Amino acid sequence: MENIVIMMTLFAIVIVGFFAGKLGYMGGDFDKRLSNLVIDITCPALILSSTMGGTLPDRQMILPLLGISLLTYVVLTAVALLLPRYITHRSEDQGVVGFALMFGNVGFIGYPVVASIFGHQAVFYAAVLNVVNTFAVFTVGTMLVMGGRGVYQFHKNVLWSTPMLAAYLAMLIVAFDIDYIPRVISQPLTMIGQITVPAALLIIGSSMSHLSTRTMLGDRTVYATSLFRIALLPLALYFLCTLLGFSPLVVSINTVVIAMPVATYGTILCLKYERDTTLITELTFITTLLSVVTIPLVAQFFA
Secondary structure, three states, rough: OOOHHHHHHHHHHHHHHHHHHHOOOOHHHHHHHHHHHHHHHHHHHHHOOOOOOOOOOOHHHHHHHHHHHHHHHHHHHHHHHHHHHHHOOOOHHHHHHHHHHOOEEEHHHHHHHHHHHHOOOHHHHHHHHHHHHHHHHHHHHHHHHOOOOOOOOHHHHHHHOOHHHHHHHHHHHHHOOOOOHHHHHHHHHHHHHOOHHHHHHHHHHHHHHHOOHHOOOOHHHHHHHHHHHHHHHHHHHHHHHHHOOOHHHHHHHHHHHHOOEEOOHHHHHHHOOOOHHHHHHHHHHHHHHHHHHHHHHHHHHHH
């Protein structure tokens, strides 16, 4: 029941963004500037704050968590580069489909869901898993969004973007077992990071407000991608990681994280790099809507 409440709450914020766009409070240059604020300031604060304010997990869990996350995103990178050509014949859409297949909404939805299923301390486990996810979003993910027509280019400056610098620092905090950060640092970072979730969801809602009802309902490409994102890929990775001998707790948390709807960063990156947001907005909307049903089912099987 708690997972349904979480999903409905997040979905309600998307609806507020939708009406804000319709009424002219959001849209156009405002959405782009807000997207830049999220990526360059509030998102790095969220990443750093995820390693502050709680008891660090058992050190023996850290390497398995990083290991399973690395394996997961190696597999998902291969899927993102190969599978889209079979889902859509539009080469200009293949990068966006690849992004949607590869990245779930870990930071925005994954943390509260993991906490409700596994307990508060498990948020830190999810944050450790999210280090590799963050690295992948702002490297491979950016390449996919910027690619277009199946050409993927690597931009070295992505490695030194503020989200990546925050991810590097978060890894150092974990590696050196720094379990105390002064509140004068952690509290401002936490407050700024908390802006990320509602701002990103409002941006998605605003992007939806410019689409027709028919477009929002999606097409074959949207539903095929959604099926892989929230059902088939999480199950496949669950069985693969189980066969490779990872502990049940690590596998379960990783599976729940992977089963999240399409990452809101997709819409934000499309706005930042001036790509059409129609397809990524449809994918985010449909997977978020379907996850109201699928996430409680995932919780039932993997709790």
